[in-house]
Amino acid sequence: MCNACKGKYYITTPIYYPSAKLHIGHSYCTVATDTMARYKRLQGYDVMFLTGTDEHGQKIEDKAKGAGVTPQQFVDDIVLGEGGVKDLWKLMNISYDRFIRTTDDYHVAAIQKIFKKMYENGDIYKGTYKGKYCKPCESFWTESQLKDGKCPDCGGEVQDAEEEAYFFRLSKYASRVRDLLVNTDFLEPRSRVNEMVNNFIDPGLEDLCVSRTSFSWGVPVDFDPGHVVYVWIDALFNYMTALGFENDKYDDLEKFWPADVHFVGKEIVRFHSIIWPAMLMSLNLPLPKKVYGHGWLLLDGGKMSKSKGNVVDPYLLAQRFGVDALRFFLLRSFPFGSDGNFSNELLISTINTDLANDLGNLVSRTVAMAQKYFGEHLPAQQQADEEKDAELIAMVSGLRGKYEEQMEKYAFQNALAEVFKVISRANKYIDENAPWVLAKSEEQRPRLARVLYNLLETVRICGGLLSPFMPDTAGEIGKRLGGAPMDWDSLAQWGLLNPEAATVTGAPLFPRIDMEKELAALEEISKPAPAPVEDPLPEPKEEIAFDTFEKVEMTVVKVLTCEKVKKSDKLLKFTLNDGTDTPRQILSGIAKYYQPEELLGKTLVAVTNLAPRKMMGQMSCGMLLSAERGDKLNLVILDDKIPAGSRLV
Ligand code: ME8
Secondary structure (H helix, E strand, O other), rough: HHHHHHHHHEEEEOOOOOOOOOOOOHHHHHHHHHHHHHHHHOOEEEEEEEEEOEEEEEEEEHHHHOOOOOOOHHHHHHHHOOOOOOHHHHOOOOOOOEEEOOOOHHHHHHHHHHHHHHHHHOOOEEEEEEEEOOOOOEEEEEHHOOEEOEEOOOOOEEEEEEEEEHHHHHOHHHHHHHHHHHHHEEEEOOHHHHHHHHHHOOOOOOEHHHHHOOOOOOEEEEOOOOOOHHHHHHOOHHHOOOOOOOOOOOHHHHHHOOEEEOOOEEEEEEEEEHHHHHHHHHOOOOOOOEEEEOOOOOOOOEEEOOOOOOOOOHHHHHHHHOOHHHHHHHHEEEEEOOEEOOOOHHHHHHHHHHHHHHHHHHHHHHHHHHHHHHOOOOOOOOOOOHHHHHHHHHHHHHHHHHHOOOOOOOHHHHHHHHHHHHHHHHHHHHHHOOOOHOOOHHHHHHHHHHHHHHHHHHHHHHHHHOOOOOOHHHHHHHHOOOOOOOOHHHHHHOOOOOOOOOOOOOOOOOOOHHHHHHHHHHHHHOOOOOOOOOOOOOOOOOOOOOOHHHOOOOOEEEEEEEEEOOOOOEEEEEEOOOOOOEEEEEEEEOOOOOHHHOOOOOEEEEEEEOOOOOOOOOOEEEEEEEEEEEEEEEEEEOOOOOOOOOOOO
């Protein structure tokens, strides 16, 4: 089937805050979105899969300040740096089509235009903001929305806030939004609709504060300097600016908007199902077809989150278990719409049960037996099936339909359960038909070939349907079956495998993991590094008078040359610019700690009125200051801006 026949499909993940490295909880939504995107491509849709990063806001500004870098440098490092967001998506085999950063110029300019449009149409107006602000969530709350005086989202402290600000007339859209949620399938799962209506809409939707003046890391309101656009407005419109809305960077808006689905975590459903449609209504734009609020990955019953620090490192898990196993685990073990408790035990037992025992064994036993009894190819001519084959064949033939029904509801866990029912049935089919017994009689060879053909065909269809979840594994299965057809149409048709295609054996797809050993290894790795044992402080020296201290002349010097002193392991010989016309020579016993080259040009401190003395036959006129603790030594190195000859006072 040609791609164009199926139409287009636009799916998005939330754009992530690059305020810290991402954890496995973030990978959850992205892996689900990737699986959906791959599934739609498999079906023949022309897919646009968007992800990205949401880079503005006070939290980022504060973190950058703490790290001593600019906000742009800070986010660049987390998005593009080693082990950053883009690296993680590469590792997890995320097949996004577009990646938006809200600091991209085209997006910033588009947000300014959007804000102005809503100002001009009267839906954004200027007023005074008085209320409560939750810094980590970047959310404003009214008194009545707080839970026990705390932020209803994260439970954290909120602070009083009052300032001149712009407001969006959210209240104007309350009844249209309510209608959208209650009377359509816009928001799923359905339980989230009740949450939104009961907790936010029915108590009364107030106008939303949409600008800030207390920090500057955001999109500036171009017609009122000093105000930056509220980060959620900036963030939500990414779904459209990334297609070319209000910018010339892209030209896909007409093709892909409205989105087919936004996948979002449950705590940001409020923004996506109330604020987002209201803003689109204000601009008379089509609404996305669906918002799906998935559950959280919990650790020990609580949300895994950067701010709590109870996060699991996806790099570590992928390295130990493989990316496909990790992707599979995330969608197999928890229903997408509800919360799920992550544990290493569950991860390992899922891999062992489903992947090593069921899928892995089926593939390796089937291919190994086909090769053992027939060599590379099965006979071209196959005898008819027997009655006892009917159940397996019916299950496999009907599998795509059942799988599709679940996938269309984003019920990844159920879709996988359908595939694994068939895999278990096929393993049972091996035992029922005992190919090793059939192989003993020449007469039974046609039957043996048929049994193996049926198994290979089962592997083909299951492998193909697993491809959105485990792309590499599906590719490997296809290879082992001699390049069997795995396109969408062929996955609904029994009997397409060419019996003469050459099968290939290989290493187990998923080696069994020794639970006890692995848990112990993980525990060992995750142990916090022992705190370094500090060397004891040196004994305090006797007190001296200020006059005595003042006698010491400490001068800023620049290193002109530095070399090792021949026949000495300890000494480095320096010539130094001490601000006078004559270079000063000092010998210093620090050869163990520094290579001469690394000190060239450095700005150091020397005691310059110390009586000269001879060392290894050479004069040393002073002493370089260094800091010593135990067996560690560091020269005192100053800012290069300080001129040579300056005195330390
Ligand atoms: O919310 N389990 O960014 P974010 C499941 N920038 N999902 C989790 C999770 C967990 N333990 N922890 C985080 C933002 N997530 C905004 C989005 S969209 C216009 C702007 C999910 O980096 C979380 O639910 O804090 C959210 O959907 C996503 O990761 C990004 O979270």
